Amino acid sequence: MRSVIDVPDLTLGELDHLMDTAEDIIARPDRYSEACHGKKLATLFFEPSTRTRLSFEAAMYELGGNVLSVTGAGTSSAAKGESVADTAKTVSCYADIIAMRHPKEGAALVAANNASVPVINAGDGGHCHPTQTLADLLTIRREKGHLDHLRIGLCGDLKFGRTVHSLITAMSRYDGPEFVLISPEELKLPGYVKNDCLREKNIPYTETTSLEQVIGELDILYMTRVQRERFFNEEDYLRLKDSYILTPEKMKKGRPDLCVMHPLPRVNEISVAVDEDPRACYFKQVLNGKYMRMALILMLLKEAGKL
Amino acid sequence: MRVDAIRNGIVIDHITAGLGRKLYNLLGLENVSAPVALLTNVSSAKLGRKDIIKVDANIPVDFNVIGYVDPGATVNIIRDGSLVEKRRIEMPEMLVNVIRCKNPRCITSCEQELAHKFRLTNREKKEYRCIYCETKVALL
Numbered sequence: 001m002r003s004v005i006d007v008p009d010l011t012l013g014e015l016d017h018l019m020d021t022a023e024d025i026i027a028r029p030d031r032y033s034e035a036c037h038g039k040k041l042a043t044l045f046f047e048p049s050t051r052t053r054l055s056f057e058a059a060m061y062e063l064g065g066n067v068l069s070v071t072g073a074g075t076s077s078a079a080k081g082e083s084v085a086d087t088a089k090t091v092s093c094y095a096d097i098i099a100m101r102h103p104k105e106g107a108a109l110v111a112a113n114n115a116s117v118p119v120i121n122a123g124d125g126g127h128c129h130p131t132q133t134l135a136d137l138l139t140i141r142r143e144k145g146h147l148d149h150l151r152i153g154l155c156g157d158l159k160f161g162r163t164v165h166s167l168i169t170a171m172s173r174y175d176g177p178e179f180v181l182i183s184p185e186e187l188k189l190p191g192y193v194k195n196d197c198l199r200e201k202n203i204p205y206t207e208t209t210s211l212e213q214v215i216g217e218l219d220i221l222y223m224t225r226v227q228r229e230r231f232f233n234e235e236d237y238l239r240l241k242d243s244y245i246l247t248p249e250k251m252k253k254g255r256p257d258l259c260v261m262h263p264l265p266r267v268n269e270i271s272v273a274v275d276e277d278p279r280a281c282y283f284k285q286v287l288n289g290k291y292m293r294m295a296l297i298l299m300l301l302k303e304a305g306k307l
Numbered sequence: 308m309r310v311d312a313i314r315n316g317i318v319i320d321h322i323t324a325g326l327g328r329k330l331y332n333l334l335g336l337e338n339v340s341a342p343v344a345l346l347t348n349v350s351s352a353k354l355g356r357k358d359i360i361k362v363d364a365n366i367p368v369d370f371n372v373i374g375y376v377d378p379g380a381t382v383n384i385i386r387d388g389s390l391v392e393k394r395r396i397e398m399p400e401m402l403v404n405v406i407r408c409k410n411p412r413c414i415t416s417c418e419q420e421l422a423h424k425f426r427l428t429n430r431e432k433k434e435y436r437c438i439y440c441e442t443k444v445a446l447l
Contacts, residue, residue, distance in 0.1 A: 103412075106437070110414055
């Protein structure tokens, strides 16, 4: 049974297919409004999440399907000590496809190995969040017209930010990317990501602590939040959370065709005043996420012989 | 120093000096009731110094453990005092319940029944990663 745990599970051809499908959904939504009629998506969210769960649920409803939802470990059988494997086997009896978020890394793989329906990883701790990356790829393709030969700035928490790691992995599969890594010393991109994704593929990258110095050179600026839940130590979180704040003044140094992205939710790392700037693409990114989730649900259900 | 020849069992030879004890522990040989010898820093024409493990019993041995600890080791199977098989060891593609993932955020840290599985991701660097969280295991 095909599941999607991480973006590399999908070939470049499949990514193109998903983006093409998403574009078609955007252009002709009526064609898809009953595509999943009679099918059920189970959203198993064992960790707080609003937008990802709602995005999956909206995606399934817009495909004409139904949703079964579990939110919070405290209200589910996990609170009674049920294993992820047993939960996946049980929910497979009720649903045609599962989207799961879990605080532990690798939980989605355990679910996929035990479910008899496709599993989509909706985030497993700090490990992977593939559908966010799918949203990012579609946003870049729609805003820039292509995915190759782009200079991508990643700013904020590059150490714990799983969306950053996934995006680097995904963009490193296209031609000619260049990365500018903007972070405080304590939140620099981990060495293994640099080794596996950048050095081994001879992809150029620079590291800096100054957003102002590099913003004018970027095609994409990907902002991230310093996430409280990734820190064991509250003091470290408080010290680093305001490291980078994007303001209209800083935006003046950016190119006219700069595309500013953020996986959201933001706290204060992008000033609300930036929202009016036509280069702010983060709410388009949210919408693109829903379309890519629709495309992914369609693809996996078709492959499973359920459509 | 002399250690008696064994009648039935295995000899793990050409272990890189210093890895014998690690291999002994990972193979669980402390729990074997038959005679077991761990020889360390033995002179070797090929290696200079080497470790050797001799087990004087037909016990099941996980060759994947040997391949993980020291793929350069050789295994001699002895039956009725004669060498019946000499095996070259390779690094296994997958390690199951040989080592444990130490990442506190990994699903294996809270689900006790889950097997600890590591996949060989770089043969040259002898690099294994947890299949669940992709944490790299430290080199021996």
